[in-house]
Amino acid sequence: MTNDSGSHAVRELAISGGSPAFSEHQYVGRPNLPRRHTLHDALDEIFDRQWLTNAGPMVNRFEERLADMLGVEHCIAMTNGTVALEIAIRAAGLTGEVIVPSFTFIATAHALQWQEVTPVFCDIEPTTHSIDPARIESLITPRTTGIVGVHLWGNPCDVTAIQEIADRHGLRVIYDAAHAFSNTHQQRPIGGFGDAEVFSFHATKFFNTLEGGAVTTDDADLAERVRLMKNFGFTYYDQVEHVGTNGKMNEMSAAVGLAGLDSLDDVIARNRANYLAYRDNLADIPGVRLFELDENERNNHQYVVIEVDRERIGLTRDEILVALHAENVIARRYFYPGCHRMEPYRSYFPNAGLLLPWTTEIAEKVLCLPTGTSISLESVGTICAVIGDIVDQADALQRLDIDTDAMQVPQYGALKLEGIRLQ
Numbered sequence: 001m002t003n004d005s006g007s008h009a010v011r012e013l014a015i016s017g018g019s020p021a022f023s024e025h026q027y028v029g030r031p032n033l034p035r036r037h038t039l040h041d042a043l044d045e046i047f048d049r050q051w052l053t054n055a056g057p058m059v060n061r062f063e064e065r066l067a068d069m070l071g072v073e074h075c076i077a078m079t080n081g082t083v084a085l086e087i088a089i090r091a092a093g094l095t096g097e098v099i100v101p102s103f104t105f106i107a108t109a110h111a112l113q114w115q116e117v118t119p120v121f122c123d124i125e126p127t128t129h130s131i132d133p134a135r136i137e138s139l140i141t142p143r144t145t146g147i148v149g150v151h152l153w154g155n156p157c158d159v160t161a162i163q164e165i166a167d168r169h170g171l172r173v174i175y176d177a178a179h180a181f182s183n184t185h186q187q188r189p190i191g192g193f194g195d196a197e198v199f200s201f202h203a204t205k206f207f208n209t210l211e212g213g214a215v216t217t218d219d220a221d222l223a224e225r226v227r228l229m230k231n232f233g234f235t236y237y238d239q240v241e242h243v244g245t246n247g248k249m250n251e252m253s254a255a256v257g258l259a260g261l262d263s264l265d266d267v268i269a270r271n272r273a274n275y276l277a278y279r280d281n282l283a284d285i286p287g288v289r290l291f292e293l294d295e296n297e298r299n300n301h302q303y304v305v306i307e308v309d310r311e312r313i314g315l316t317r318d319e320i321l322v323a324l325h326a327e328n329v330i331a332r333r334y335f336y337p338g339c340h341r342m343e344p345y346r347s348y349f350p351n352a353g354l355l356l357p358w359t360t361e362i363a364e365k366v367l368c369l370p371t372g373t374s375i376s377l378e379s380v381g382t383i384c385a386v387i388g389d390i391v392d393q394a395d396a397l398q399r400l401d402i403d404t405d406a407m408q409v410p411q412y413g414a415l416k417l418e419g420i421r422l423q
């Protein structure tokens, strides 16, 4: 913006008393709903058939479509990603200790701990934010049975290096692919790497089944165990041959998933356009680095992630976050402070952080910015301009002594509710 004298007019930031850049909250990821009429037909089918759950035709169709799309032999739809992880971990026979990144959603660690398998936290690689294969081997003990990698932000782990380590030590590999649905690695779909991969189709994911998830694998025995475990171990209607739980997906969720698959490419195109607009608009802002994804692979672009450099900007990530929230830009600091600094892990392993320097550093730097189908290209431009203004006005903001604790608790509750509100 230029004023009458032709010089750059300084916009007063909302945190300094100006008007917010947006009148409504801009969220990291509002739910995507499938086209109404597609879903109506499917719901009519369910109502007519009155088959609501227990391996119904919708779930079977959903599993077949996913297996086909992901190029895997077996896909087992689940009630959510966390139960899918728990079952995959158990079905793969993981016990004792399992090596896992700390920089992930807490469910990855909890899925192990829930079954009394000890998560051994491994540091990440600073450019990919994913588990660093070079650090895995030093964490292997006689009790280690596996590795759980996380394709963070949809960016595949170094699956070749991880598999090589696993093969050498006789370990099993499970991938938490909650972020990576429909993505590829070396043109091969995520879903067929390791012993099994696990997806989440939670309402906040770009592709959702309200709640839901899936386990995919090419291992027939593993698939069979997962199928048994997700249905109480039943082999026949009154015969139980295995320990199990209830991990089944219901017919309504599968119908939402099938309808959602029809608009998947449109959603990805919108996400990608936003990502590219962020990339262009953020390029010249000093101290802000976009987490870039490999252009040679298919990406769902559901997360736009930046790292902010405290030294260069003169503000902490949390101060920037508070300034953004004041503008109604509800950016989020994902996976802060790292699983190892949350309970019960903080008490169990009080010194874990000593081996996790990159996790600590990246968790202090990362911000996820609003994207998804509810965020227009114009909004992306405004958000980037706001970030530029914050960086430009860092000196003045330093003097405000921003209270970063104030935003944490109350905002979180509100975000959780807003994030899953259907429109």
Ligand SMILES: Cc1ncc(COP(=O)(O)O)c(C=O)c1O
Binding pocket: 080, 081, 082, 083, 104, 105, 107, 108, 150, 176, 178, 179, 199, 200, 201, 202, 212, 213
């Ligand atoms: C990395 C990661 N793992 C696991 C999960 C758990 O999935 P769900 O919420 O479907 O249980 C999520 C998402 O919520 C996630 O982001």
